[in-house]
Amino acid sequence: MDSRTPAKAVKDVVEKVTDALTPDVPGAPGSAPPSVEEPTTPHDPLPPKPEQGAPQTRTPTGVETGAPATAMGQQGAFLTTAQGARLRDTDHSLKAGPRGPVLLQDHHLREKITHFDHERIPERVVHARGAGAHGLFTGYGTAEEVTRAGFLGKGRETEVFVRFSTVLGSRGSADTVRDTRGFATKFYTDEGTFDLVGNNMPVFFIQDAIKFPDIIHAGKPHPDREIPQAQSAHDTFWDFVSLHTEAQHHTIWNMSDRGIPRSYRTMEGFGVHTFRLVNAAGETALAKFHWKPKLGVHSLTWEEAQMLAGVDPDFHRRDLYDAIEAGAYPEWELGIQVFPDTPEETFAGIDLLDPTKIVPEELAPVQPVGKLVLNRTPTNFFAESEQVAFHVGHLPPGIDVTNDPLLQGRLFSYVDTQLTRLGGPNFSQIPVNRPHAPVNDMLRDGFHQHAVHAGVAPYRPNSLDGGNPFPAGDADDAFVDVPVRVTEAPKVRANPATFDDHFSQARLFWLSMSPVEKEHIVRAYTFELGKCYHQAIRERQLQCLANIDPVLCAQVATGLGLPAPQPTVPLGEATPSPALSQVGRQWPADGRMVGIVVDPDGDLDDVHQVRHAVFAAGMVPLLIAPHGGTIGGLTVQRTFATGRSVELDAVLLAAAPAPAPDALPARDAKAGAAGPAAVDPRVLLLVEECWRHAKAIGAWGAGADVLRQAGLVDSPGVVTGGSGTETLTAVQQLMAAHRVWERFPAAIA
Numbered sequence: 001m002d003s004r005t006p007a008k009a010v011k012d013v014v015e016k017v018t019d020a021l022t023p024d025v026p027g028a029p030g031s032a033p034p035s036v037e038e039p040t041t042p043h044d045p046l047p048p049k050p051e052q053g054a055p056q057t058r059t060p061t062g063v064e065t066g067a068p069a070t071a072m073g074q075q076g077a078f079l080t081t082a083q084g085a086r087l088r089d090t091d092h093s094l095k096a097g098p099r100g101p102v103l104l105q106d107h108h109l110r111e112k113i114t115h116f117d118h119e120r121i122p123e124r125v126v127h128a129r130g131a132g133a134h135g136l137f138t139g140y141g142t143a144e145e146v147t148r149a150g151f152l153g154k155g156r157e158t159e160v161f162v163r164f165s166t167v168l169g170s171r172g173s174a175d176t177v178r179d180t181r182g183f184a185t186k187f188y189t190d191e192g193t194f195d196l197v198g199n200n201m202p203v204f205f206i207q208d209a210i211k212f213p214d215i216i217h218a219g220k221p222h223p224d225r226e227i228p229q230a231q232s233a234h235d236t237f238w239d240f241v242s243l244h245t246e247a248q249h250h251t252i253w254n255m256s257d258r259g260i261p262r263s264y265r266t267m268e269g270f271g272v273h274t275f276r277l278v279n280a281a282g283e284t285a286l287a288k289f290h291w292k293p294k295l296g297v298h299s300l301t302w303e304e305a306q307m308l309a310g311v312d313p314d315f316h317r318r319d320l321y322d323a324i325e326a327g328a329y330p331e332w333e334l335g336i337q338v339f340p341d342t343p344e345e346t347f348a349g350i351d352l353l354d355p356t357k358i359v360p361e362e363l364a365p366v367q368p369v370g371k372l373v374l375n376r377t378p379t380n381f382f383a384e385s386e387q388v389a390f391h392v393g394h395l396p397p398g399i400d401v402t403n404d405p406l407l408q409g410r411l412f413s414y415v416d417t418q419l420t421r422l423g424g425p426n427f428s429q430i431p432v433n434r435p436h437a438p439v440n441d442m443l444r445d446g447f448h449q450h451a452v453h454a455g456v457a458p459y460r461p462n463s464l465d466g467g468n469p470f471p472a473g474d475a476d477d478a479f480v481d482v483p484v485r486v487t488e489a490p491k492v493r494a495n496p497a498t499f500d501d502h503f504s505q506a507r508l509f510w511l512s513m514s515p516v517e518k519e520h521i522v523r524a525y526t527f528e529l530g531k532c533y534h535q536a537i538r539e540r541q542l543q544c545l546a547n548i549d550p551v552l553c554a555q556v557a558t559g560l561g562l563p564a565p566q567p568t569v570p571l572g573e574a575t576p577s578p579a580l581s582q583v584g585r586q587w588p589a590d591g592r593m594v595g596i597v598v599d600p601d602g603d604l605d606d607v608h609q610v611r612h613a614v615f616a617a618g619m620v621p622l623l624i625a626p627h628g629g630t631i632g633g634l635t636v637q638r639t640f641a642t643g644r645s646v647e648l649d650a651v652l653l654a655a656a657p658a659p660a661p662d663a664l665p666a667r668d669a670k671a672g673a674a675g676p677a678a679v680d681p682r683v684l685l686l687v688e689e690c691w692r693h694a695k696a697i698g699a700w701g702a703g704a705d706v707l708r709q710a711g712l713v714d715s716p717g718v719v720t721g722g723s724g725t726e727t728l729t730a731v732q733q734l735m736a737a738h739r740v741w742e743r744f745p746a747a748i749a
């Protein structure tokens, strides 16, 4: 308890502030008059004002780590009002007698209800649905030749916050819809915050930010009935992209398996635009940023995505948090493609300012520059994931923008949107948004101002606050805008001619796909266009597909029952880029989900061993049993009622449980099976779905009976073993390829 009188306490504070503002520098209050005429003559800057400094003793989320108690949102054991008065009752309003009317004087009731009435803030106009996590970025030092950004230095560790999102859906929409995913990273570097606000696709629908409202109005639900939610499968979307053909490259990425990622952990990320890097000598290079997931790039099947939207609409959010809490920390490598900074700003004939184009990795390899590990889930969803505010203009020294017209418009939009969403210009003071670098700005007042700024002169030049704050000099690591030459040209509303090619890279993407991925793309277009009501829109999109590839167009046209048009542009010779395909590579099994179907009467010793082996391989075992509780000392994670195939990457059958009384009505076994169903139909359904979704299936002992009942003996990717661990080893080998691809009928070569 402070024993000083209030007046004395105020006096102490004033003295403290005055001391801080009175260094032995010319021009500071109380110091000798300046010896030079100009009050802003450079001299040592003052220390940051206390309220403006980086959070020193607490995390960006406000978690207490030794800070004064006032820094914490909640303290003490007793329920209080917002003003700290202890309360005896929060369940009954103050009334005139137990049956009487509520009294207006009930200030606790009014405070509680008023605060509740204002709990919601506007959701993001795009990317409203998302989930974030904290982590650590470690630089490799490999980028030092091209950028002086300190956080990329060898061994340098920087705290980060990452938010993943869908684009079109509202805050409460499902995670697994077909859409682009946001991948936004906030690096709290000691040279200022760097936001890399990217997507899981390397290209964008439009080349100029002025069209962003158009593409989003087209993709969002129809304005009259506000349906469909979080979907591109509707007329307005296809109307726009078929008329506005520069969207065709991004659209084919959405129609590919990239539009339905298996997990945030298995997504690539892209900065999309070309950025300009500056090294310590002031030399520049152009670069594109890439995130490469350690677990590889994996997707759902379309049926899985649709089922998950009902079975577990929070699937990606849950998967992210479960993985982090299980210690299976998601990891990515940050890489850069580097190009010479020539006046043309092109590479291998590709215009680097056109955000609808990629530079294939085979032409410009992605060079790793650091590693990201997500290792902490948010303490409070609203405070962190909802209030985090990214901005493409948050750049540290060493990274600068280019003239990409999409990037230029984004530089305006990201601050502007926070003014409405976060209620004013002080959103950088919200804990998750606070820079970890010292802040000494001259921004003052405004809604939700939390700083108690000392000093009297938030302007420059000044002599009253000792000239503080001072501009950094050449040796002070300041952000310097690269003095790029701006060519003298007339003011026009126009694009360069190189932006006119809208189909060649969509074709490059199509030709880079494996047969099974091509088939998925055909099905996606057929589904989405099949959901459109207007025939003219379908026909116009088919014309776009003809300009990408005749086989793609013919297949989709067949599905729609329409004639396939001829191309209206010459089809270029594209060299496929194998890096774009997800098929044909081997990946680690870390963090993958393995279901183990058990029966209380089965061989549980083997189940114990298999569970250990699954853990030892860095994967997560989920025990699936007829009932909850424990079986043989093991906790049951899913029952036949709550478990569904879609959350598994593989299934192991340790038993063939008989139909339980609460099972769905029994049905006959699959054609060709050994006889009428003697296995619980929910187990048969689970195995059938795993088979249909090309997941590895293993069985041993009595479990092999399930395969016989399901008619899956000797199917590709279905293995049996003498023991549980032997079966797991075979299943693990299959999982390295992610799916048993040969199960899909790969019709399109």
Ligand code: HDD
Pocket (backbone or CB within 6 Å): 124, 125, 126, 127, 130, 163, 164, 165, 181, 182, 183, 184, 197, 198, 199, 203, 204, 208, 209, 210, 212, 271, 272, 273, 355, 388, 389, 390, 406, 409, 410, 413, 414, 415, 417, 418
């Ligand atoms: Fe954007 C949010 C990514 C173009 C305007 N954008 C937003 C988010 C991501 C992206 C990941 C969510 C950030 C978060 O989690 O809070 N946006 C992109 C990418 C683009 C892009 C990769 C193209 C390469 N965006 C773009 C344009 C404009 C915007 C052209 C406007 C001219 N974006 C916004 C926004 C949002 C946003 C309205 C909504 C919420 C927010 O900013 O904070 O300002």
